[in-house]
Amino acid sequence: MTQFRGAKLSDKKIIAVLGATGAQGGGLVDAVLADPDGPFRVRAITRSATAPKAVALADRGAEVVEASLEDEDSLFKAFEGAHGVFVVTNFWESFSADVELAQAARAARAVKAAGVAHVVWSTLEDTRGVLDGRVPVLQERYTVPHFDAKAEADEFFRASGVPTTFLRTTFYWDNLAEHFKPQRGEDGKLVLTLPMGEAKLPGIASEDIGRTAHGVFLGGGQASGQRREHRRRAPDRRGVRRGVRRRTGRAGVLLPGAARPVPGARVARW
Numbered sequence: 001m002t003q004f005r006g007a008k009l010s011d012k013k014i015i016a017v018l019g020a021t022g023a024q025g026g027g028l029v030d031a032v033l034a035d036p037d038g039p040f041r042v043r044a045i046t047r048s049a050t051a052p053k054a055v056a057l058a059d060r061g062a063e064v065v066e067a068s069l070e071d072e073d074s075l076f077k078a079f080e081g082a083h084g085v086f087v088v089t090n091f092w093e094s095f096s097a098d099v100e101l102a103q104a105a106r107a108a109r110a111v112k113a114a115g116v117a118h119v120v121w122s123t124l125e126d127t128r129g130v131l132d133g134r135v136p137v138l139q140e141r142y143t144v145p146h147f148d149a150k151a152e153a154d155e156f157f158r159a160s161g162v163p164t165t166f167l168r169t170t171f172y173w174d175n176l177a178e179h180f181k182p183q184r185g186e187d188g189k190l191v192l193t194l195p196m197g198e199a200k201l202p203g204i205a206s207e208d209i210g211r212t213a214h215g216v217f218l219g220g221g222q223a224s225g226q227r228r229e230h231r232r233r234a235p236d237r238r239g240v241r242r243g244v245r246r247r248t249g250r251a252g253v254l255l256p257g258a259a260r261p262v263p264g265a266r267v268a269r270w
């Protein structure tokens with residue numbers, strides 16, 4: 001029995017979750033709902049409360065509110081009264097670092113205005129020190145815009161003064177069953193194309209990002225100002241191949257060490 005058992009729902013602290021209908025935020029919603037004796041209740045933020053995923057969250061007991069990262073006032077209202085806020089931006093809707101930066105800036109101003117006690121900001125590292133000169137410059141100043149823009153946006157949360165944990169996420173293993181799933185080559189064999197050479201690839205099940213955020217909120221202020229990185233498992237290409245084989249039971253999956261064209265192969269995105 002935990003110290004929270006029996007607490008009235010109204011006594012619980014609110015964790016407001018951006019991206020609640022998506023992979024990362026959805027994992028956090030799941031984690032809070034799976035912990036009914038815990039100190040938190042969840043407020044799921046979506047642009048459309050009538051969309052099927054949002055309705056499903058309400059059916060499972062989440063408070064569902066509408067807000068958009070494009071509308072600062074709506075964010076302020078969605079964050080009001082919350083103890084904690086999980087912020088994730090979705091680069092892949094706009095493909096624009098500027099849009100992602102502007103969204104993160106709005107969220108940082110809104111958490112400050114709402115008096116939130118603890119933010120978990122889902123971020124990625126700045127690739128520029130590592131990749132400068134080795135890949136083209138994109139969107140004026142980036143090497144990997146969706147990484148670099150998130151890293152730049154860290155400063156908005158630091159400057160806000162709101163206690164923030166910087167959750168550096170990583171490649172979702174889910175991608176290997178989705179964007180990067182094995183494709184059948186011209187010879188009929190399944191091929192998994194990840195041009196990773198001999199590098200190691202850290203990864204995580206996307207739902208575990210939300211679980212980690214839940215753990216960070218449970219840990220309270222001690223995690224604020226800190227950076228948390230998902231780096232525990234980083235297999236090389238043989239390890240990735242073993243994992244895919246284990247999960248799919250497909251013996252034919254190959255993993256080339258370098259990029260080569262495969263019909264239907266997708267560009268790297270995470």
Ligand SMILES: NC(=O)c1ccc[n+]([C@@H]2O[C@H](COP(=O)([O-])OP(=O)(O)OC[C@H]3O[C@@H](n4cnc5c(N)ncnc54)[C@H](OP(=O)(O)O)[C@@H]3O)[C@@H](O)[C@H]2O)c1
Pocket residue numbers: 018019020021022023024025045046047048051054067068069070088089090091092093124146169170171172175269270
């Ligand atoms: N794929 C990977 O391997 C990987 C790894 C690390 C980091 N990431 C990063 O993860 C981010 C995407 O997160 P995800 O995978 O959890 O997302 P997702 O599953 O694709 O879902 C997108 C979520 O973002 C919400 N959203 C989008 N635009 C919004 C807006 N203007 N205002 C409010 N909410 C908005 C959507 O909510 P509604 O539609 O309900 O409004 C939805 O819940 C990307 O920026 C990506 O760079 C991805």
